Amino acid sequence: MFGLITLLAGALTSVQSRANGELSVDIHNALGAAIISNLIGWVILWVILLGRKSNRAGFKKLMQAVKTGELPWWNLLAGMAGAFYVSMQSISVPQIGVAIFTICVIGGQTASSLLVDKIGFSSNGKQHITWPRVFTAIMTMIAVTVAVYPQFGKSNFKFFTVILCLAVGVVGSFQFAMNSKINHVAERSIVTTWFNFFVGSFFIAIALGIDIAKGGSIGHLPNNPWAYIGGPCGLIFIAVAANVVKSMGVLNFVLFSVTGQLVGALLLDWLIPAHKGALSGYLIAGTAITLGSMAFAKFLPRPNEPVPQN
Numbered sequence: 001m002f003g004l005i006t007l008l009a010g011a012l013t014s015v016q017s018r019a020n021g022e023l024s025v026d027i028h029n030a031l032g033a034a035i036i037s038n039l040i041g042w043v044i045l046w047v048i049l050l051g052r053k054s055n056r057a058g059f060k061k062l063m064q065a066v067k068t069g070e071l072p073w074w075n076l077l078a079g080m081a082g083a084f085y086v087s088m089q090s091i092s093v094p095q096i097g098v099a100i101f102t103i104c105v106i107g108g109q110t111a112s113s114l115l116v117d118k119i120g121f122s123s124n125g126k127q128h129i130t131w132p133r134v135f136t137a138i139m140t141m142i143a144v145t146v147a148v149y150p151q152f153g154k155s156n157f158k159f160f161t162v163i164l165c166l167a168v169g170v171v172g173s174f175q176f177a178m179n180s181k182i183n184h185v186a187e188r189s190i191v192t193t194w195f196n197f198f199v200g201s202f203f204i205a206i207a208l209g210i211d212i213a214k215g216g217s218i219g220h221l222p223n224n225p226w227a228y229i230g231g232p233c234g235l236i237f238i239a240v241a242a243n244v245v246k247s248m249g250v251l252n253f254v255l256f257s258v259t260g261q262l263v264g265a266l267l268l269d270w271l272i273p274a275h276k277g278a279l280s281g282y283l284i285a286g287t288a289i290t291l292g293s294m295a296f297a298k299f300l301p302r303p304n305e306p307v308p309q310n
Contacts, residue, residue, distance in 0.1 A: 002244045003256050009240035010260020014268055016233035023227040030090035031208040032218040033230075038082075038204060041231030042197040048190050058188030062195075065185045075182055079199030081168075081175035082234075086200075087207045088168050097155030099148040101165050106144050106258060108169025110137045113176075113250040122177035122245055133251055139293040140255055147262055147286025176245050176253060183242035192242040193235055259290040 016037075024033035049055045065071040085105070093101050114137060120126035127133075183192045212218075237257075245253050266287050269279040
């Protein structure tokens with residue numbers, strides 16, 4: 001059940017990327033699109049947070065845990081990862097292309113998720129690094145590489161930018177772990193998601209301010225409602241991650257969410273193609289490989305079960 005939910009949430013990130021991408025083109029500013037998307041999600045979260053007594057209680061419980069030191073305050077900065085991702089995406093994609101950016105981020109995320117599980121940084125405890133887990137991580141990387149292969153012709157290799165993109169992925173896996181800790185204390189995923197959107201919006205706004213100070217601008221907002229659904233999609237993804245990482249572990253969550261992302265991208269390119277020839281055999285092959293990896297993942301030890309020793 002957790003795997004299916006994560007697949008669906010991963011598919012929503014493809015919808016989010018498409019919507020935010022179109023919004024950034026319409027207003028000629030990727031950071032502007034990100035802040036609009038985040039603020040829409042944050043407004044929705046305010047309504048949900050204030051609308052239920054249990055959510056308000058969870059918020060108070062979390063603040064009390066931070067005050068007493070039960071939860072280190074820096075865990076609340078998990079949303080910085082989202083701001084880091086958006087900022088680096090807007091800076092690095094023009095330099096190295098979408099393909100290398102995607103592979104670096106998912107590569108950093110996949111590799112570091114093994115470490116996060118190993119040290120027990122999330123709320124689900126420690127998990128040993130085993131050959132099945134390593135194999136699954138490698139297969140996921142191969143799948144993503146195959147899926148974005150047609151875009152390599154538009155890519156350039158710049159060492160420092162690549163390192164920063166790898167760091168984006170590493171920070172992302174730690175974000176999932178930190179969110180699981182926040183959620184463990186607050187017991188309300190809405191509270192966890194609220195903090196992610198609040199912190200993320202704050203730092204994206206700073207990046208946007210720097211961009212505008214350097215000559216950037218924001219164009220007219222589009223009338224198309226589709227362009228504004230990125231925020232709600234991101235809201236759902238963060239809420240799902242906060243809930244399921246404790247049961248799945250960070251590596252399995254990354255694996256299933258990446259699979260869902262590729263499946264979602266495939267369906268979008270098939271049903272609502274952004275341009276002619278958007279649906280490629282490489283995307284289909286990459287998606288098939290991730291589905292095979294997902295099937296293999298069922299043989300991975302569950303986070304709360306003993307890890308078999310060879």
